[in-house]
Amino acid sequence: MAKNSANGDHQTTTKPPPTPSPLRFSKFFQPNMRILVTGGAGFIGSHLVDKLMEDEKNEVIVVDNFFTGSKDNLKRWIGHPRFELRRHDVTEPLLVEVDKIYHLACPASPIFYKYNAVKTIKTNVIGTLNMLGLAKRVGARILLTSTSEVYGDPLVHPQPESYWGNVNPIGVRSCYDEGKRVAETLMFDYHRQHGIEIRIARIFNTYGPRMNIDDGRVVSNFIAQSLRDEPLTVQAPGTQTRSFCYVSDMVDGLIRLMEGDNTGPINIGNPGEFTMIELAELVKELISPKVEIKMVENTPDDPRQRKPDITKAKELLGWEPKVKLRDGLPLMEEDFRLRLGVSKKI
Numbered sequence: 001m002a003k004n005s006a007n008g009d010h011q012t013t014t015k016p017p018p019t020p021s022p023l024r025f026s027k028f029f030q031p032n033m034r035i036l037v038t039g040g041a042g043f044i045g046s047h048l049v050d051k052l053m054e055d056e057k058n059e060v061i062v063v064d065n066f067f068t069g070s071k072d073n074l075k076r077w078i079g080h081p082r083f084e085l086r087r088h089d090v091t092e093p094l095l096v097e098v099d100k101i102y103h104l105a106c107p108a109s110p111i112f113y114k115y116n117a118v119k120t121i122k123t124n125v126i127g128t129l130n131m132l133g134l135a136k137r138v139g140a141r142i143l144l145t146s147t148s149e150v151y152g153d154p155l156v157h158p159q160p161e162s163y164w165g166n167v168n169p170i171g172v173r174s175c176y177d178e179g180k181r182v183a184e185t186l187m188f189d190y191h192r193q194h195g196i197e198i199r200i201a202r203i204f205n206t207y208g209p210r211m212n213i214d215d216g217r218v219v220s221n222f223i224a225q226s227l228r229d230e231p232l233t234v235q236a237p238g239t240q241t242r243s244f245c246y247v248s249d250m251v252d253g254l255i256r257l258m259e260g261d262n263t264g265p266i267n268i269g270n271p272g273e274f275t276m277i278e279l280a281e282l283v284k285e286l287i288s289p290k291v292e293i294k295m296v297e298n299t300p301d302d303p304r305q306r307k308p309d310i311t312k313a314k315e316l317l318g319w320e321p322k323v324k325l326r327d328g329l330p331l332m333e334e335d336f337r338l339r340l341g342v343s344k345k346i
């Protein structure tokens, strides 16, 4: 029987998990663990791949359509015997023999996920269905990177996993937040109906090296703007809050969730909470004291507050973030300086 979650009785599985490849039980041949990372050419995905590749028993297959990701993020692994990169869109079925699936494929920056909203919802719904179909066929365990956006504009603060959220079903963000909500539903339906071993991470705002420079998300915007001597664009009112998790902490949390016994959903994020004005002030202080801060118009349905309750992650995964925002921002600054060709003034 697939292990049940810590969430309660309503998640009882009706079927045993599908049988993994016979090689898993082979007495004389111990194969490598074959791990699929969808969206592995993106920001979080490529850091996850780096970590997985450190273990010589892992073979990693990345599939990506390169919409927001890039081969550059994976260049150190291209040609490595335990690594494979395929151009593939998850809205199309995929046939590969794997043991574990980290399903990350989906644009994450609001600018990019709104750009082709229909494609975003297809990626979340059809893409997740395809990856669940694959998990069922080969008996693989599958982890979905869901999001804090499933809580919408939350009326409960901080947000525990038990909160069902406050989401606009017809807004411009719905392709993403409702898309991820359906993806979570699909994960649990496959778990209950077909016994698939699932894991769901609800990721809160994550930052770090390799974010696209013009990605549009707030941390990358502020760092790029400060290095280009452009004003930091705080979207009004600037009192909205976010909690920022450094990418190495995120990767550690995702791997613990995959390797543990809990289906989730589990919040993975850093509970340190900042207003956007505070974030701009911090970037100014750490990177460019002379830079201006400019108030600009906001976008519709921007959540007013966001902070994870990480009690479950602490108790069930033994996980909590280690890197403070003040320490993570300079690491990202270094990477952005290199890519923008802007050296530090002494």
Ligand SMILES: NC(=O)c1ccc[n+]([C@@H]2O[C@H](COP(=O)([O-])OP(=O)(O)OC[C@H]3O[C@@H](n4cnc5c(N)ncnc54)[C@H](O)[C@@H]3O)[C@@H](O)[C@H]2O)c1
Residues within 6 Å of the ligand: 038, 039, 040, 041, 042, 043, 044, 045, 063, 064, 065, 066, 067, 068, 069, 070, 088, 089, 090, 091, 103, 104, 105, 106, 107, 108, 109, 123, 127, 145, 146, 147, 148, 202, 203, 204, 205, 206, 207
């Ligand atoms: N970074 C965050 O703050 C954050 C927060 C919550 C959830 N997440 C989730 O984590 C995952 C990774 O986010 P990220 O920040 O690395 O974003 P990203 O945009 O850098 O990476 C997403 C990757 O998925 C690929 N992709 C998109 N659509 C695809 C498709 N149809 N088929 C194949 N590949 C496709 C992109 O090319 C890219 O490489 C996403 O699922 C996102 O929803 C991220």
Ligand SMILES: O=c1ccn([C@@H]2O[C@H](COP(=O)(O)OP(=O)(O)O[C@H]3OC[C@@H](O)[C@H](O)[C@H]3O)[C@@H](O)[C@H]2O)c(=O)[nH]1
Residues within 6 Å of the ligand: 107, 108, 109, 110, 146, 147, 148, 149, 203, 204, 205, 216, 217, 218, 219, 221, 222, 233, 234, 235, 236, 240, 241, 242, 276, 298, 299, 302, 303
């Ligand atoms: O230049 C900017 C960009 C953004 N912002 C503000 O910064 C806050 C954060 O915006 P971001 O675009 O970085 O990200 P959001 O929190 O809206 O969405 C994010 O959270 C959850 C994830 O699932 C998404 O993938 C991620 O992009 C918002 O309040 C936004 O209004 C600015 O003040 N200035």
